[in-house]
Amino acid sequence: MKRLISIVVILCMLTVVVSGCATDTAEGTLNWNIGADPKTLDPTLNGASDGGDVINQTFEALVREQSGVIIPGIAKTWETSEDGLTVTFNLRKSKWSDGSDLTAHDFEYGFKRGIDPATASEYAWIWEYTNIVGAAAATESGDLDSVGITATDDYTLEITLISPTDYFVSLMAFYHFMPIKQSSVEAVDGEDGAWAKDPELVVSNGPFVLTAYTIGEGLRLEKNQNYWNKKNVGLAAIDAVFIDEASTAYTAYQAGELDVLPSVPPAEVPRLIAEDPNFYVFALLGTYYYNFNMDLEIWSDVRVRKALTLAIDRDLICETLGSGQVPALGMVPPGMPDSDGNDFFETGGTYGLAIDDSMVAEAQALLAEAGYANGEGFPEFVLLYNTSEGHKMVAEMVQEMFKTNLGISCTLENQEWAVFQDTRKEGDYELARGGWLTDFLDPSGLLAIFQEGNAYNDPNYMSADYNAHMVAAQTATDSATHFAELYKAQEILMTDLPMMPVYHYTDTYLISEKVIGWERSMLGSLDFSGVSLAD
Amino acid sequence: MKNYFIKRIIYAVFTILLIATITFFLMHSIPGGPFTRERPVPDEILKILNEKYHLDDPLVVQYFDYMKGLVTFDLGPSYSKIGTDVEELIIAGFPASAKIGALATFMIIIIGIPVGMISALKQNRPVDYMVMFFATLGVTVPSFVIATLIIYFFAGILGWLPTFGLNSALSYIGPVIALSGYSLSFVARLTRSSMLEVLRQDYIRTARANGLKERSVIAKHAMKNALIPVVTYIGPMIAAILTGSFVVERIFAIPGMGRYFVESVTNRDYTTILGMTVFYAAFYVIMVLLVDVAYAFIDPRIRFGKGSN
Numbered sequence: 001m002k003r004l005i006s007i008v009v010i011l012c013m014l015t016v017v018v019s020g021c022a023t024d025t026a027e028g029t030l031n032w033n034i035g036a037d038p039k040t041l042d043p044t045l046n047g048a049s050d051g052g053d054v055i056n057q058t059f060e061a062l063v064r065e066q067s068g069v070i071i072p073g074i075a076k077t078w079e080t081s082e083d084g085l086t087v088t089f090n091l092r093k094s095k096w097s098d099g100s101d102l103t104a105h106d107f108e109y110g111f112k113r114g115i116d117p118a119t120a121s122e123y124a125w126i127w128e129y130t131n132i133v134g135a136a137a138a139t140e141s142g143d144l145d146s147v148g149i150t151a152t153d154d155y156t157l158e159i160t161l162i163s164p165t166d167y168f169v170s171l172m173a174f175y176h177f178m179p180i181k182q183s184s185v186e187a188v189d190g191e192d193g194a195w196a197k198d199p200e201l202v203v204s205n206g207p208f209v210l211t212a213y214t215i216g217e218g219l220r221l222e223k224n225q226n227y228w229n230k231k232n233v234g235l236a237a238i239d240a241v242f243i244d245e246a247s248t249a250y251t252a253y254q255a256g257e258l259d260v261l262p263s264v265p266p267a268e269v270p271r272l273i274a275e276d277p278n279f280y281v282f283a284l285l286g287t288y289y290y291n292f293n294m295d296l297e298i299w300s301d302v303r304v305r306k307a308l309t310l311a312i313d314r315d316l317i318c319e320t321l322g323s324g325q326v327p328a329l330g331m332v333p334p335g336m337p338d339s340d341g342n343d344f345f346e347t348g349g350t351y352g353l354a355i356d357d358s359m360v361a362e363a364q365a366l367l368a369e370a371g372y373a374n375g376e377g378f379p380e381f382v383l384l385y386n387t388s389e390g391h392k393m394v395a396e397m398v399q400e401m402f403k404t405n406l407g408i409s410c411t412l413e414n415q416e417w418a419v420f421q422d423t424r425k426e427g428d429y430e431l432a433r434g435g436w437l438t439d440f441l442d443p444s445g446l447l448a449i450f451q452e453g454n455a456y457n458d459p460n461y462m463s464a465d466y467n468a469h470m471v472a473a474q475t476a477t478d479s480a481t482h483f484a485e486l487y488k489a490q491e492i493l494m495t496d497l498p499m500m501p502v503y504h505y506t507d508t509y510l511i512s513e514k515v516i517g518w519e520r521s522m523l524g525s526l527d528f529s530g531v532s533l534a535d
Numbered sequence: 536m537k538n539y540f541i542k543r544i545i546y547a548v549f550t551i552l553l554i555a556t557i558t559f560f561l562m563h564s565i566p567g568g569p570f571t572r573e574r575p576v577p578d579e580i581l582k583i584l585n586e587k588y589h590l591d592d593p594l595v596v597q598y599f600d601y602m603k604g605l606v607t608f609d610l611g612p613s614y615s616k617i618g619t620d621v622e623e624l625i626i627a628g629f630p631a632s633a634k635i636g637a638l639a640t641f642m643i644i645i646i647g648i649p650v651g652m653i654s655a656l657k658q659n660r661p662v663d664y665m666v667m668f669f670a671t672l673g674v675t676v677p678s679f680v681i682a683t684l685i686i687y688f689f690a691g692i693l694g695w696l697p698t699f700g701l702n703s704a705l706s707y708i709g710p711v712i713a714l715s716g717y718s719l720s721f722v723a724r725l726t727r728s729s730m731l732e733v734l735r736q737d738y739i740r741t742a743r744a745n746g747l748k749e750r751s752v753i754a755k756h757a758m759k760n761a762l763i764p765v766v767t768y769i770g771p772m773i774a775a776i777l778t779g780s781f782v783v784e785r786i787f788a789i790p791g792m793g794r795y796f797v798e799s800v801t802n803r804d805y806t807t808i809l810g811m812t813v814f815y816a817a818f819y820v821i822m823v824l825l826v827d828v829a830y831a832f833i834d835p836r837i838r839f840g841k842g843s844n
Contacts, residue, residue: 040617047572120583122576140579194618215619215627217700217790243699243788247683251691252698418567418803455577 028533029237030515032260033249037216037242041202042185042193043178044114047123049524050262052175056525057221057238058204062089062107062157065173066519066527068337068441074102074179074205074228075157084164084477089172091155094228096181097202097209104151110180112144123176129440131165166339166479167442174439174523179205207233207529218242234517234532253510259533260518260526261510266390269508270322278513281324283334284505284524286437287446288325290383290398291459291499293429298379302496303370309500310363311405312398315356318503320397321390327355328501330490331436331450332443335522338487339479344443345504348487351494360405367406375407383410385433386420394502395433424458434458434499441522443486444473450493461498543827547820554816555605555809559598562800562808569614569803588614605813611806615799621810628792631701632779635789638707639715640773647719648765651726652758658731666723673720682713682786699788710787714780718772725768730761759833766833770826774818778811 038051043059046052062075075089094102113119115127115138128136133148148160161168171177181203184195195201197213204210207229208221218241223233241258243249247265252258264272264279272279292299299305314327326334334345353359364374372378383399385391395412402408410431415423424432436456438445449456451470466489473485493499507524514534519527570576570584585591589600604611610621654666686709690698697706733739734757742752779793792811799807830837 037616039615042618045617117579117583120580120587122570122572122580122584124580125577139577192612192618197618214790215616215624216794241699241788242790245786245788248686248699248786248788251686254691255694255698257698417801418571419565421571422566 027236031258032240033243033258034240035262036244040193041196045193053526055175057208059178059206061177062172065170065521068522085161087159089157095226097224103154104157106179108151111149117142131161133160171440259512259515280509282507284507286505288503289434289499289501291432291434294459301370303366305497307363307367310359312401313357324506325503328504329353331446333504338483378408380409381430382413383431384413384429386417387414459498466492551816555813558812567803610810613807615802615804621806632791633777635710636777638711642715643719647722648726651723654727655730670720670723673716678713679782681716685709713783729764733757733761766829770822774822778815
């Protein structure tokens with residue numbers, strides 16, 4: 001009998017071992033082109049999407065966001081208090097890649113490291129938009145103790161907010177908000193984020209872990225055997241390369257050497273959109289526009305600004321660019337849900353403007369009213385952009401449209417990127433290109449640019465009315481008011497027109513059909529945690 | 536001879552320091568800085584970053600700090616690859632650039648010079664016309680066109696070569712051709728014209744008049760003299776080719792150091808700009824020195840020390 005029991009026990013153990021092996025079906029290596037060699041892989045210091053895409057594979061935040069849907073990450077569940085001011089995350093028991101326990105204290109450490117001015121994270125500004133108590137102030141003062149982030153025990157993280165913030169939980173999926181292993185950061189030779197690129201030093205908690213990194217060449221990620229959800233990880237490894245020449249990467253893709261590309265040669269885009277089901281176009285949360293320098297006499301009449309805004313055919317520009325760009329008549333791009341779940345972009349409407357050239361007659365009438373019939377007497381001005389073939393093309397089209405539709409002449413001037421930014425910041429321009437991408441699912445990030453005192457308010461737009469509505473939106477205690485104020489703010493912006501919107505950016509990927517189960521967040525990060533490769 | 540070299544080395548060090556100085560002040564005089572971003576870094580953070588990298592010190596202080604580092608081979612941290620020192624970037628990138636560069640140099644010498652010689656000796660014959668046709672093509676077609684064509688045709692359509700990287704012997708073919716194309720053609724043309732000029736010299740006529748065999752006239756008297764301008768060109772060219780090409784490395788996705796020459800300027804990555812410039816300058820100065828040594832072997836008329844030019 002005893003013998004029988006022991007045989008049964010052994011058989012059971014064997015089954016466990018065998019099925020244990022069977023659940024780990026991860027196989028295959030994904031070949032991924034990241035593009036440029038990321039500046040850093042340290043979640044706290046990173047501010048670029050290429051680094052963010054890698055961090056999204058090697059780390060896991062409280063939650064994950066896939067196409068706008070929030071799913072549990074390290075947080076199993078979370079509750080928001082009645083008044084919306086306290087968010088409590090209940091963490092699952094999970095481990096770091098070195099096998100040590102991951103606790104709420106690691107999140108608290110990671111978050112406060114990002115806020116701490118001593119870390120000098122270029123992304124510290126994002127804390128202002130988290131609405132966490134004391135966070136914005138602490139990015140300057142360094143007073144971390146009064147920040148509303150507390151690990152109340154090993155598996156509970158409590159966050160207190162200044163005002164109820166709808167997008168808060170989804171923002172926690174962003175690559176800045178990762179738990180960080182203090183001993184990695186403080187390792188000898190680990191300073192300034194060097195730990196995150198060093199396979200010997202790096203400790204992470206995501207589906208994959210960095211096992212090799214070669215400057216300028218590529219990196220390798222392997223399945224993290226300590227990841228809590230490792231049974232759903234379908235890849236054994238990811239081999240990533242840094243090819244910044246899109247045509248080379250595209251040839252490699254066609255030869256089957258790469259499976260995922262972040263960009264393709266611009267000339268291939270229209271054909272791929274039409275023919276290739278593996279080519280994906282996503283709306284990016286951002287806007288391409290031109291700034292009017294509001295300090296100048298020539299732009300003092302709103303009728304002139306409106307005439308110029310109406311004179312350009314955005315439809316034609318988007319069609320010429322050919323990457324699925326969306327004509328813009330506001331700062332807020334498609335994809336931002338409001339308090340009723342409607343798309344802000346659609347609900348906002350057109351503000352009496354047109355996406356094509358159907359309102360050119362109105363534009364001409366406005367210009368005549370302002371005293372410049374047929375553009376006569378209007379001073380020639382300079383349209384400034386930063387050196388790039390794409391910006392040049394848009395600028396040339398706009399120049400031509402001003403000329404034909406309004407009889408207004410402008411000359412084009414381009415400056416190298418860093419020079420351009422200085423010029424624009426100093427207000428030493430007449431009409432200058434602008435562009436903005438936001439990192440959280442709320443229109444306030446984009447609209448706040450034109451608020452008084454914002455470092456990016458390049459037109460130097462000053463409207464007490466606009467500022468008042470923005471402040472009201474930022475301090476609103478319920479999301480219906482928040483969005484009502486934002487709608488109002490964008491309406492004022494589109495009436496005053498200190499800038500003229502052109503289009504909303506898009507993001508493209510070419511991903512082989514053998515890559516199954518990839519995800520992308522609304523904020524634009526790729527997620528390979530559930531990917532498997534078809535034969 | 537010894538004194539001559541000591542003097543030359545002192546000049547070389549002086550030259551490098553001068554280049555570093557000029558680069559330092561030039562690069563600080565252009566607008567923008569290493570932390571210029573589309574989304575401006577908040578002033579408070581900018582202050583901390585500037586403090587951390589001593590960018591808030593007076594420029595002269597920064598200059599002497601940098602020079603102090605330079606003489607101890609400490610090139611400072613890169614601003615655009617945070618946590619990485621400029622020495623590390625060079626150590627990581629130079630081997631790949633140098634391997635391709637060395638192969639390209641080898642090709643340039645063993646193909647460019649003989650082809651130029653043959654072309655000169657067969658002046659105005661079909662061989663000469665053919666060589667000059669290809670040499671003109673090689674000088675005028677930019678390397679990115681050659682590189683893109685190689686990738687498109689041999690890697691993409693035919694599949695004979697890998698599309699990117701340096702992972703097999705075959706993967707060297709494309710970059711080496713693209714990198715050597717211009718210089719190879721230039722060396723062929725230079726050798727040809729130099730050889731033609733030498734062949735018209737009096738001493739060649741004298742040698743022939745003395746009844747020396749044609750082979751001996753060419754090999755012993757003409758060839759050596761014809762090589763002097765070629766060596767003058769090849770010396771500095773080696774420095775340029777071994778430190779990598781932005782275009783070729785970018786198109787073939789080679790992890791070399793060529794990209795940093797361009798990217799560091801765009802990023803206002805001050806330490807990398809200086810590190811790359813100084814490294815290249817040092818290499819260049821050494822090659823120029825070696826060229827002078829080579830002269831002595833090629834042309835017995837050139838002697839160092841007193842009385843030389």
